[in-house]
Amino acid sequence: MLDKTDDISVAADNWLVQFEDALASPDDVLLKPLFHPDSHWRDVLALSWNIQTVNRAFAILEELPAHALRSTPHNFRIDADRAPPRRVVRAGTNAIEAIFKFETSVGRGHGIVRLIPDTTDDNSLKAWTLLTALEELKGFEEQQGHTRPRGQAYSRDFRGPNWLDLRKASAEYTDRDPDVLVVGGGQAGLAIAARLKQLGIDTLIVDREARVGDNWRKRYHALTLHNQVQVNHMPYMPFPPNWPVYIPKDKLANWFEAYVDAMELNFWTGTEFAGGSYDDAHGHWNVELRRADGTTRKMQPRHVVLATGVSGIPNLPEIPGLTNFSGKVMHSSRYEDGEDWSGKRALVIGTGNSGHDIAQDLHSSGAGVTLVQRSSTLITNIEPSAQLSYAAYNEGSLEDNDLIASSMPLALAKRSHVLITEQSKELDKTLLDGLARVGFRLDFGDGGTGWQFKYLTRGGGYYFNVGCSDLVADGAIKLAQFADIETFVPEGARLKSGETLTADLIVLATGYRPQEELVRKLFGEAIAARVGPIWGFGDGQELRNMYTRTPQPGLWFIAGSLAQCRINSQYLALQIKAIEAGLLPRDVGPVAKFT
Structure with a gap:
């Protein structure tokens, strides 16, 4: 039972200490008193290598220990660099909310625990919600801050190629294929490509429009975003503080163009993804790209990310007459x-x-x-x-x-x-x-x-x-x-x-066809049937086939608002990096390969 205290920081810290001890225990005797009967655990890759939600204490107690045994989570502590523990109201419920950090055998993560009193147990504070989310992989940290690359200024080759020469050569792909091919150059495609770039994954974006940002620039003249600027930042490059509250489409389109340049993303405009097939034996795709000049290019990326939006094919209903x-x-x-x-x-x-x-x-x-x-x-x-x-x-x-x-x-x-x-x-x-x-x-x-x-x-x-x-x-x-x-x-x-x-x-103004129809068009009926519905919830607790491994190895989906793409691109990129590093099976399976 969690000791009662009026100090919310002490209460949160006490819970984390007992939680870590309970995870190391061979049974659930220590774990059971920590969860409210009406509790919810959402794991985003950290312990299960899945994006999943488990509801109710009895279900959490069945699933959490097995994942903890494989992933060995430890070193739980309040994150001093985040908002301190505080009293909040979430979903109409008063709770103590604390942001913490922790480690596993392969990574580092962040989480949030919300504590509420259990009226059936003398008002003892127990976890009402728990998030465990993977933040980075050990040994594969992003190159930024103190780990940023030094560049050519440190060791110059006056007779060799300069930065621009190297950038052009990288983007041409004359002597190699990318590890990841991203189809679609809107916020989804840019976000996942930027995340992969920081993890050292060779990534190419292709888009059929003639100019980066045209997927926003060519929309109707008066369009502005319907949510506010503070929600909509892109990964690594927040919008300038003088930007308007509601971003005009052309301003956003121009930012995308600048973003590609600043983040050094490889991007082929005027390029249509004609489709592809998967080589199960060799673990790669055989795809064909059609360039604006009429030429075609065949590639064999190990991963294809469809970043074409929630829905890509206009819905043109049969309207009698x-x-x-x-x-x-x-x-x-x-x-x-x-x-x-x-x-x-x-x-x-x-x-x-x-x-x-x-x-x-x-x-x-x-x-x-x-x-x-x-x-x-x-x-x-x-x-x-x-x-x-x-x-x-x-x-x-x-x-x-x-x-x-x-x-x-x-x-x-x-x-x-x-x-x-x-x-x-x-x-x-x-x-x-x-x-x-x-x-x-x-x-x-x-x-x-x-x-x-x-x-x-x-x-x-x-x-x-x-x-x-x-x-x-x-x-x-x-x-x-x-x-x-x-x-x-x-x-x-x-x-x-x-x-x-x-x-x-x-x-x-009749909307768009479901995304699975685009999958059928690009990859055929068999792969579309294997993947199944995309977006929406079905009977589950998470968006179907979004931001995670799908039943088709090497095929990924990312879509949504700028905020959704910013948040979930991190998790999608970590999974691809884990597969490339041999930490995670390419096929969807019940457990990950922790080492």
Whole structure:
């Protein structure tokens, strides 16, 4: 039983001491009193080499000792360089929260423990949540700070190649293939490539766009990020302190270009990944790349990382009668600017972020716009409601907040977002009532879990209001329900009432196809079937096939917001490094090979 004390630092330190002793014990007698009956343990590679969550004390007591026996965690102590132990409210529960560090047989890690009283055991403080996360591998630490490379200035070769010569030669790959091929040069691809670079893994990014950053630069004219700058930093290079709260797309695109140069990332623009097959016998891929000049290059990387976003293929649903329409039809991914449509009429089909933003852009350009709703949609004002889930990032260090974000098990994250959603509904009541009055169909996510879990399960279905919802509620942008459309005719959409919504332009803001369809296109049916669903949770506690080994050896996935990519790129890179160093099996298995 943990001694009672009013000193939260002493309480946290006492728990860690007893936890380390219990892990070294051959049975769970010492471990059992340390966990609250309703407890959660999330391990991110540190003890299990998996990203996994175990719920309830009895399940933790079954699984944790076996992992501890293999990984030999030790030297647990409060991290003096992090936020000190403190009292917090997480998911509506008061707890003592402490950040600690520790070691295993192969690495060093950080973690968070949250202690709450167990009312069934004389209010003894016990672990409610526990995070154990791998930070670095012993002997394979990142090259930065006091370990940064010295470069040519220390020992110059005046007759040999200089830095620029070496960079160009490295990026050309004339005499070698990369260890890792990253497909996609957005935030996901840049983040994982930067992490791998720091671990000494030869990595090449390929992207079909002509210029680094074009995957943001070529989006619609008015786009800015919907979450705030303090959440969105890239690994190793935080944004300058004078940057705006909401980053414009072109500013972010230009930063990506500078990031590639500053981090010395090998990047081939104008290069399409045509597909590949896996050589099980030799443990590498056979892939083909198509260059902008029409040439092809075959490569044999040991790892392929798909960093093409949550969804890469535009969803173009079969809409009966749409081919009858005589005007312009485009998917939202092809929309750029509303100026060409001034004085004309447009139908925007879809009421997620893209649909609303495009409708507002067209309206501001002088077009007559009707927003067509296909399904109920979550609406939340961009401030303050949409930022409530990022409140922790308004104070404290980025490193602490990233660790806190990693520490929340799924069940408690859902509970937290239910509370946030209820708060948002109160803050946004006037807007939501106005939308309901004009017939807009609202929802608040599965079980009231809000926009974050809509994103994590389906990649959309919500809108951060930056003014379009007000225009809809006021009638400045018209609203129609897709279910009320009977068919499309040359001049627009004919409603079941007999009325015709005339249009010169129809924008299909209908989202994207699931990522597994891209896998099927690039690698074939067999590999797609082996990998299975990507993104979302299914029956598990973690995103499916994301940031971790998949059933297909050598195939990895990274996607999500800038924050998700920043956080999880570290863990993905550590796994690839561990495989290359012989510490981790290439195939997914029940345990890792600890040495």
